[in-house]
Each structure stands twice: as C-alpha cells, then as structure tokens.
Amino acid sequence: MRGEAVGITGRILVRDIKKGFAKDGGRLDVVGGISFAVDDGEIVGIVGPSGCGKSTLIRIIAGFDRPDEGQVLVDDLVQKGPSAKGIVISQQGSVFPWLTVRQNLMFGLNQGSEREKAELADHYTALVGLKGFEKSYPHELSGGMLKRVEIARALVVKPEILYMDEPFSALDALMNLRLRIELLRILEKERHTVVLITHDVEEALHLSDRILVLSPRPTRIQATFEVPFPHPRKLTSPEIQTLKSSILSELGI
Amino acid sequence: MHRVRKILSPVALISVLLAAWWIVVARGDGAIFPTPWQVVQGTRELIADGTLVGHISASLMRVGAGFLLATLLAVPLGLWMGRVDAVYDTLNPIFQILRPISPIAWIPIAILWLGVGNAAPIFLIFIAAIFPMIVQTAAGVHTIEQRYLQAAENFGVSRAKLFRQVVFPAVLPQIIVGMRISLGVGWLVVVAAEMIALRSGLGYLIIDSRNAGNRYDLVVSGMVIIGLIGLLLDGLMRLLEGLKSVRWRYAR
Numbered sequence: 001m002r003g004e005a006v007g008i009t010g011r012i013l014v015r016d017i018k019k020g021f022a023k024d025g026g027r028l029d030v031v032g033g034i035s036f037a038v039d040d041g042e043i044v045g046i047v048g049p050s051g052c053g054k055s056t057l058i059r060i061i062a063g064f065d066r067p068d069e070g071q072v073l074v075d076d077l078v079q080k081g082p083s084a085k086g087i088v089i090s091q092q093g094s095v096f097p098w099l100t101v102r103q104n105l106m107f108g109l110n111q112g113s114e115r116e117k118a119e120l121a122d123h124y125t126a127l128v129g130l131k132g133f134e135k136s137y138p139h140e141l142s143g144g145m146l147k148r149v150e151i152a153r154a155l156v157v158k159p160e161i162l163y164m165d166e167p168f169s170a171l172d173a174l175m176n177l178r179l180r181i182e183l184l185r186i187l188e189k190e191r192h193t194v195v196l197i198t199h200d201v202e203e204a205l206h207l208s209d210r211i212l213v214l215s216p217r218p219t220r221i222q223a224t225f226e227v228p229f230p231h232p233r234k235l236t237s238p239e240i241q242t243l244k245s246s247i248l249s250e251l252g253i
Numbered sequence: 254m255h256r257v258r259k260i261l262s263p264v265a266l267i268s269v270l271l272a273a274w275w276i277v278v279a280r281g282d283g284a285i286f287p288t289p290w291q292v293v294q295g296t297r298e299l300i301a302d303g304t305l306v307g308h309i310s311a312s313l314m315r316v317g318a319g320f321l322l323a324t325l326l327a328v329p330l331g332l333w334m335g336r337v338d339a340v341y342d343t344l345n346p347i348f349q350i351l352r353p354i355s356p357i358a359w360i361p362i363a364i365l366w367l368g369v370g371n372a373a374p375i376f377l378i379f380i381a382a383i384f385p386m387i388v389q390t391a392a393g394v395h396t397i398e399q400r401y402l403q404a405a406e407n408f409g410v411s412r413a414k415l416f417r418q419v420v421f422p423a424v425l426p427q428i429i430v431g432m433r434i435s436l437g438v439g440w441l442v443v444v445a446a447e448m449i450a451l452r453s454g455l456g457y458l459i460i461d462s463r464n465a466g467n468r469y470d471l472v473v474s475g476m477v478i479i480g481l482i483g484l485l486l487d488g489l490m491r492l493l494e495g496l497k498s499v500r501w502r503y504a505r
Contacts, residue, residue, distance in 0.1 A: 064403060084409045094404035097501035098422035107418060108408035139501045157408060 005036050010037030010162065011193050011196045012061065017070035019056055020218070030056045031067070032218030043187070043194040045204030045227075048214030049251060054197045055165055057219070061195060062088050062163040074161070084108060086161035087154035091169045095149050101125060102134040104149055108157040124152040127186060144175040151183065155190065168203065180206050184231055201247050205240055206233060213250045223250045277380040287470035292477070295470035304458075308475075309482065311453035315371060316443045316486075320436055327386035327435075328428055332420065334387070335394020345391075348384055356381035356442045360449055374446035374454075380434035381442040386428070393427025394420065426494070426502035440483050455479050470494025 019031040030053040038044045048054050059065040063082040074086065077110040082088070087108075087243050095104055105121035112120070125134055128148040138146055148167065154162060168176040180203060187194065198204050204211050208227050215222040225247060233240065271289050278288045287295070299305035334341040356377045363373040397420065405419045447456025455475050462471035494503055 062407075064406075082403070082407045082409075084407065088403070090400065090406055092400055094400040096401060096404075096419065096422070098425070098498045103418075107405075107414075108410065110410065110414075137497050137501065138497065 003193060009063035011040045011075060012195065013043075013073040014061060015070050015073065017057075017060055017067035017072065018218075019053075019060060019065070019067050029218035031060070032220050033070070033216075034214075034219065034221055034226075035070075036212060036221060038195060040193055041191045043196060043207055043209045045196045045200060045208030045211040045216060047198055047201055047204050047211060047247065047251070050199055050215055052214050053219040054199075054214060057214075058088075058165050058195060058197045062086055063135055064088070076228055083161055084157050086163055087157065087159040087165045088163045088165065089150055089154055090164075093146055093150050093170070095146055095153065097138045099139055100135050101130065101141075101149050104138075105153050105156045108153065120156060124156040125149075127155070128152040130180065143171055143197040144179060147171060147175075147179055148182070151179075151186070155186065155192075159192065161193045161195070164194060164198075166198055167196070169198070169200070176200075176203070181232075183207065188214050188231070201244055201251070202235060205244055205247075206235060211247060213247055223247075268324070276392030284437050285467055285469055287473060290468040292473045295468065296474040296478075299458075299474065300473065301352045305478070308453055308455050308458045309478065311457075312443050312447065313482070315374045315446075315454065316378055316436070318371075319375040319443075320432075320439050322375070323379045323382035323386060323435060323439075324432060327383045327431070328390055331387045331428075331431075332394060332424065334391040335424070336420070340423045341391060347438025348387060351389075352384040353401055356438075360446060363446070364449070369451060371451075374443055374451070377442050377446045378439040381434045382399060385434040385438065386431035389427045389434070390424060393424035393431075397423045398429070426499040427497060429490070429493045432493070433487065435491055436486050437483065440479075440486055444479055455482075 014034055014036050016033050016035050017031055018029070018033050020029040024027075026090065034057065036044070046057070056065065060067050060078070063079045063086070063235065073234055096107065099107065102118060102121050102125065105124055106114075106117045109117045115147060122131075122134055124125050125131060128151055130145060131153070132144065138149065141149065151167075168179050171179065184207065194207075196204065196207055200252060205227060211225045212221050213223040213225070214220070225243060227243065229237075229240065230243075275288050275290075278286055296305070299308075330344075334344055359380055360373075363376050367373040368378055400424060401419060405415050410418075411452055443454065444456040444459075447454035448460045451457050455478060459472050459475040462468040462475065493499070
C-alpha cells in the first residue's frame, strides 16, 4: 500500500494533514490526519461518505485552504496557494457566463498573441467535441457541454495536475458516463496527474488507478485499493464488481 | 395570444380612460380643463412652431449630461467600494445619509451655487443619478460568486485581467440595472428642476403654459410627452439588458 507510506517520493505528497473549523463555540475536526502520495500521471480516486470532508481535503491539496497541521508538497515544494500548475474542476462549475467559449479558454493563457491564443483555445474546444461552439455563450449550452468547456479551459493551460471535485455529479447518469469516457480519451493523450474526489464508487472505479476510501468525519484513509485494470474498462466485469463490493463494504454498505 | 393581450389590454384601458376623460370634460362647464382633442391640437401647435423639439432636446441634453457625469464617477467608485472593504466602510455611511435626500431639496442650493443656467439642473440630475448606480455597482461586486473569483485565482492571471475579464463583466448586469434606475430618476428630476428656472425644457413648457394664459392643453401635452419619453428612455436601457454578455444574469 504505497499511498500510506510517508516519506516516499511522488508528484503530490500529502503529509499528515489535519483541518478543523470553529463551530458553535466548539471545534469541528474535519480532516483527521491524512497522508498519501500521487505519482506522476497517476489518477487517484478518493471516495467517502457525504459530508466526510472530501471537499475540504481537495481544497487543501489544491492550495485554496491551509491545513492546521501537516503539509502538502507538489514537486517537492510546499503548496502555499493555488496556481495554474493544478487546475480545479468542481461540481458547480466555474465557466465564466459572461465570456464566450473561446474567451473562457483564452482566459488562462498569458502568453502569445491573441491569434495564437485563439488557435490554441479552438484546438481544445475541438478536442472536447465542441467545434462550432467557440462563439457561444455558456447560457446557450447544456450542462454536459458546459462541463466540457470547463475541462477544455483547464487543459488549455497545460496544467500538470487536475483536481476534480465531484466533477460530473451535477450531470445525469448518461452524460456522466459519456464524459468519463471523453476524459479518459483525453487523459490518454495528455497524461495529467489527477486527484479525483467523488461519492460515486463506480465513477472512481472507471477512472482511477488507485482508490482511497475515507472514513466519516474527522476523516482518515480507511482503506486503499489498487485498480489494476487496463482501459477501456468494462464496469460490469466480475473483477470490477468484486472490487466495487469491497469498496462499498468499507463504506458500510 | 400572450403578445396580443400584452398590447391590446393596455391600449383598451387607455382608450376607456380617454373616453371617460372626454365625457367628463365635455359635460362639465369648466372651460379651463382641456378635452383630449384640445390636447392633440395644442401639441400640433407646439410641433408646428418648432418649440416642442427645442424643449425636448433641452431636457434630454440636461439629462444626458448629468447622467453621463454620474456614470463616469459612480461606476469606478462603486467598483472600488465593492472591492476594498475599508473604502466601503468609509464612504457608505455618507452615501446612505445623502441618498434619501430628494434631489428636489437640492434645488435652492443648486441655484445658489450654479445660478439659473444649465449647470443647476445638470447638477440636480447628477445628484439624483449617482447614488443608485454606486449602490448597485458596489452590491454587484459583493455578489460575485466565489467560484468565479477562485477560478480566476487558480489560473493566476494579472490584476488587470482579473478586473477586465472577471470583476467588471460580472458586475456589468448590476451596473446596467443601476443605470436604468438612475436614468429614470434623472428624467423625473430634470422636469422638476426646469419648473423652477430656465427658459427651456419640458418642465419650463408646463409652468410657462400655465402662467402665460392658462393653456392647460399645453400643460397636459407636456405631461404626456414627458411620460412617453420616459418610457422610451427605459426601453433604451432595456436594450442594454439584451446584450449577450450580460443576459446570463437576467435569464434566471
């Protein structure tokens, strides 16, 4: 179980982080000491019961929150704040509604001429299957298309890491599945390191190389599962179903 | 069906009201209050001798100037207040005290400071227009959703870009609402201001028509024109709300 060993190397090193919040005069411990490592190009899925502190955890890893104790290292540097090196894709989405698809994708590009930026933006728009929608505004797109824009906007800045916080939870089951397949197809080409937070065990099994199961609050890593199956994965295969049962039983189901 | 009703019902109501007005005036014996037809005749008179265009353009020019000055000051100030809490805490109490003072109450001071030329009414419109815009703009900055600011932070863009591509466009719909309110209030005030002094404008037309021979047909004509132009101005501001880059906000 390589993820539980502290001190090993990896692209992302999470070292015994703890986080609590003041609540009603008392203290609410949310993250109760978590350590793991994520290798370069690895997709690590983190599943846990709702309200267990998954989102707090990924906010800390991405640099948006400070841990009370412990630290996060990204490429051997202590994570002090968010940067374009690791882009967050969240459930609610943050595609700017006042910019067109192309402008959204160009937003994070700080180098090159306007034309070069637009070309790069359009390339990634096509990559997520939205060719022809470059000049559309977000309110003219469906939920699934918006999610594609968000993924494209993240990828266009060539981040090394993607932090995905329940990325597809707001979508219907079919669109969820479709976008997972799209994401895998894209990751195949671009080899990003991914930290994926989800409450959907099947989603985690579909995408991850390794799955961490979190305990209820204050959350800790309760179990770690390798998912050694090649892509494309058949979710109904007996091996995956067995793994699913094991993970669900860790979650008390 | 809905569109037909939206046009037909108000037209029907206005027709009924006009008819009632006509009947009441025709039956009464007071010679001063005009019938609708007399108002139309009076209006044609004003158009024919060219004075109406002069009055309308004078009023519009004053509103335009006061409104533009207010916008130029209110939008940057509102954005600054919205972004910097210390600025908000310092300025907001003052604005909250100034805001409920009717611009009409400023008329004596405006005349004292600026005389009876164009400057006084422009100042009054400025006073009327600036506060709603400041309040709306600052509130707009405060209601920018965290997820957008965090996304911007995530991409590590410059402050200038953050402002140009996130803060300003995020607040623009609110600014437009503020502009709409302000223009409405400004139009309300210009007429009042012109009643006090000056020799031109729709407000002057109304007072002058009464003073110079009880021409109530022209008084009513002036009132109707003020109403119609107010409607037109509001319609123009509504066009801004149809811009694609702001429609996300109103669609909800």
